[in-house]
Amino acid sequence: METIRDLIPPPHIEGIKHFVDFASVDEILRSKDFRQGSHQESQPFFGDSLLTIDHDVHFERRRLQAPLFRKEALEYYEHEELLPLIERALEECKEASNGTGEIRTDLCALVRTMLARISAVTTGIDGVDTQERTDAFRTYIEQLGTGATVEWSTEDHTTVISRILEIREGFVEEFYAPSVERRKDLINQFRSGDLSEDDLPRDLLTLMYLHWNNDWDDELPLREATLYLVASSQTTTHAIPHLMIHLHEWFQEHPEDYEKRFNREFLKRAGHEAIRLHLPSPALLRIALRDVVLSSGVKILEGERVACLFTPANRDVKVFGEDARKFNPYRETQNVKPWGFAFGGGEHTCIGRTLVTGLSARTDNDDGTDGTLVNIAHALFNAGIELDPDDLPTYTELSHHDAYGRFPIILRNL
Amino acid sequence: MEKNNGYKLKIDPEICQGTAYCVRVAPDLFRVNQGATVDVIESNPAPEYEEQILEAATLCPTRAITY
Numbered sequence: 001m002e003t004i005r006d007l008i009p010p011p012h013i014e015g016i017k018h019f020v021d022f023a024s025v026d027e028i029l030r031s032k033d034f035r036q037g038s039h040q041e042s043q044p045f046f047g048d049s050l051l052t053i054d055h056d057v058h059f060e061r062r063r064l065q066a067p068l069f070r071k072e073a074l075e076y077y078e079h080e081e082l083l084p085l086i087e088r089a090l091e092e093c094k095e096a097s098n099g100t101g102e103i104r105t106d107l108c109a110l111v112r113t114m115l116a117r118i119s120a121v122t123t124g125i126d127g128v129d130t131q132e133r134t135d136a137f138r139t140y141i142e143q144l145g146t147g148a149t150v151e152w153s154t155e156d157h158t159t160v161i162s163r164i165l166e167i168r169e170g171f172v173e174e175f176y177a178p179s180v181e182r183r184k185d186l187i188n189q190f191r192s193g194d195l196s197e198d199d200l201p202r203d204l205l206t207l208m209y210l211h212w213n214n215d216w217d218d219e220l221p222l223r224e225a226t227l228y229l230v231a232s233s234q235t236t237t238h239a240i241p242h243l244m245i246h247l248h249e250w251f252q253e254h255p256e257d258y259e260k261r262f263n264r265e266f267l268k269r270a271g272h273e274a275i276r277l278h279l280p281s282p283a284l285l286r287i288a289l290r291d292v293v294l295s296s297g298v299k300i301l302e303g304e305r306v307a308c309l310f311t312p313a314n315r316d317v318k319v320f321g322e323d324a325r326k327f328n329p330y331r332e333t334q335n336v337k338p339w340g341f342a343f344g345g346g347e348h349t350c351i352g353r354t355l356v357t358g359l360s361a362r363t364d365n366d367d368g369t370d371g372t373l374v375n376i377a378h379a380l381f382n383a384g385i386e387l388d389p390d391d392l393p394t395y396t397e398l399s400h401h402d403a404y405g406r407f408p409i410i411l412r413n414l
Numbered sequence: 415m416e417k418n419n420g421y422k423l424k425i426d427p428e429i430c431q432g433t434a435y436c437v438r439v440a441p442d443l444f445r446v447n448q449g450a451t452v453d454v455i456e457s458n459p460a461p462e463y464e465e466q467i468l469e470a471a472t473l474c475p476t477r478a479i480t481y
Contacts, residue, residue, distance in 0.1 A: 030431045059435060066473045335428040337476075347433045349475035 001392060003245050004325060007282050007311035010400040012041070012151045016285075016305050017298075020312035022319040022340070024296055028308055029345030033292045036348065037285035037305045041157055044165060045148040048220055049227040050351065058347055064211055065204065065351060068122055071368055073202065074354055078369040081118045086379045089114045092131060093383075094414040103414055104388060107380075107407035111240045112138045114376060115233040118355075123228040124203030126179045140171040145230040152400045168226075176222060183209055204228050228352075235280045235342070235356050236372040241393060241404040243274035243377055246327040248387055261381040264374050268361065270329040271373035272338040275356075276320070277327060278402050279342050282311045311402070314340035384413030421467060421481045423457045429478035436470035436479060444470065452478075 009018065019025050028034055035054040039046045046052055050061050067073065089110060097103040116138045120128040128137045147164030150157050183206045189195040190210075200206050208221045247270055251258045260266040285307050292300045300306055315324045319336055331338070339357070343350035354361070358371030387393070388408040396405030423443060425436075430451040436444040437452060443463060447453045459467065471479040 059438065062435070062475075063439070063469075063473055066469065070468065070472050337429070345476075346431055347435070347475055349431075351475070354477065 003242070003249065004277060004327070005395075005402055007309060007402070008400065009283070009307070009309070010152055013283060013285065013307040016307055017300065018307045018309055019298075020309045021296075022313045022316035022336075024294055024298070025308040025310065025313040025341060026345060027294055028286055028306065029341070029348070031292070031346070033289050034286040034306075035289055037287040039148075039151070041161070042148050042150045044161060045144065045150075045168075045223060045226050047223055048217075049224045051227055051231075051348070054347070062347075062351060064207055068202065068204065068207070069351060069354060071359060074359060075368050077118055077122065077355065078358070078371070078375070081121050082114075082372060082375060085117045086114050086376060090379060090383050090411070090414065093411060097411075097414055103411045105409060105411065107241050107244065107385075107393075107409045108237060108404060109138075110409075111237045111376060112142065112233055115236055115372065116141065118372075119229050119232040122203060122232055122352075122355075123225050124179055124183060124201060124205030125175050125225070125229070126182060127175060137175060140167070140175065141229050141233055143167045144171065144226050145234055146398070148226060148230045149399065149401070154398055154400060168222075172222065176225065180205060180209070180221065231350065232352055232355060235275070235350075235352075236376065238280040238401075238403055239271065239275045239278065239356075239373060240376055240380075241407040242278040242402075243271055243373065244380065244385065244407075244409070245387070245393065246270065246274055246277075247377075250327065250329065262378065264370055264378060266329060267374045267377045268358075268370065269331070269338070270327075271371075271377065272357070272361070273327050273329055273331060275339045275342040275373070276314050277325075279310045279314060280401075280403075281344070282402060283307050283309045284344065284348075308341075310341040314342070380409075380411075382413065383411040386410045386412060420461075421457075421459055421464075423454050423459060423467060423481050424479070425452055425454055426478045426480070427451055429476050430474075431476050431478075433475055435473045435475065439473060440466035440470045443467065 019028060036052050039052050050058065050065065053061060093103045093105055113134060116134050117128050119141065120137065128134050143164055146153065147161060150160050153160050183201065186195060186200055187210050190197060190200055200210065205221055205225060208224060285305055288300045288302055288304045290302045317324045320331065320333060343353040356371050356373055358369040358374060360367045360370055386409065388410050391408040393404050393407040396403050398405065432451045434446050434452055437446055440463065443454065443456050443459055443466060444452050445455055467481050471481055
């Protein structure tokens, strides 16, 4: 089956300038002469969140949230939350196998289950504990993700927004509102001296209510939480199926590498390639704040909206070599992150990137965590993952995204 | 300035994208250079700068700072 596809620009970016080469996209993303231009239709879900604000206000919001991504926090998420959750999700698969040792399941749903709890912990959503509650929470994240990326939907956008706003009410009632109330109560106890700051939860919602800014509207924490819930699971959920199918093909063509499926350094490189080739956000828009002439000589007028197409830019042969369009876990890149624009660029570089790539990612020069991609891939190979030969993966038809909708797998070692 | 040999502050110039967030939170340690990226002023800062170092390293969108 075709595993590397070209980006077909969706309707919402038709009729504006497209930039497809790495250098131009990089220049635009770094420039302070542009502001965010994406997520216009998805404002009800992401409006005024970190993703859509710029410059000074972006800096202040990011500064508020940065403690969630300190090294010790990342180590806690990975070792105390992610790894046990991966094990638990596989254990639940094992229970469902009725002792046969072989289980058929869907990889997309399995990865979302593995990530649901860590999304809840970083965001500050309580009660994602039992399998039933985790399934309900996971379904809400999937639906919120559909609303938050409505620009890419192949369905009628107005219908999607209405439907997901209604679903969000259920999420608020079941998960969000009780979590916020508990945090407000804890913050009140802290302010009255009955609780120390160290006893407060360390999550997004606590930070926002603890450091409330009167410029914010009452629903902003919900939209910021939506960003965290969707983004913290979307990249990995999107990438793992691509990673698995590329490694499946790679091991067929390079059987001598099959033993490396448990090698974390190899998996890291493979993961970087998968997200380079298959970006969770394949294009972003920017609006010029003044007339700009790029190094290439291209002129952009003040107020003009332009599209940075990350998918072709991440396959630019000038940066990634003649085989840039192919998956190659041994690829060496100079002067750029191995995943290119998979996490954006400039001040809008994804704040949660290290959750996915780990602190040990190439070019980070740090250690302590391997990130969700490597840990989940490693666990899946331990569980004996194979593609189901009778039920091959299919791409989603609900979105223009380069994403699998179904990815049936067999786990043979459970 | 008292030296703290426990830290060796560095910026990877190939990763830095010049957002200069580090300059805002630690102006004694970082400065914007003529290439619109950032240089380290003091690579072996005093202990009282520990919090600024940790904040700058975490806040950097591209995580170009190591210490």
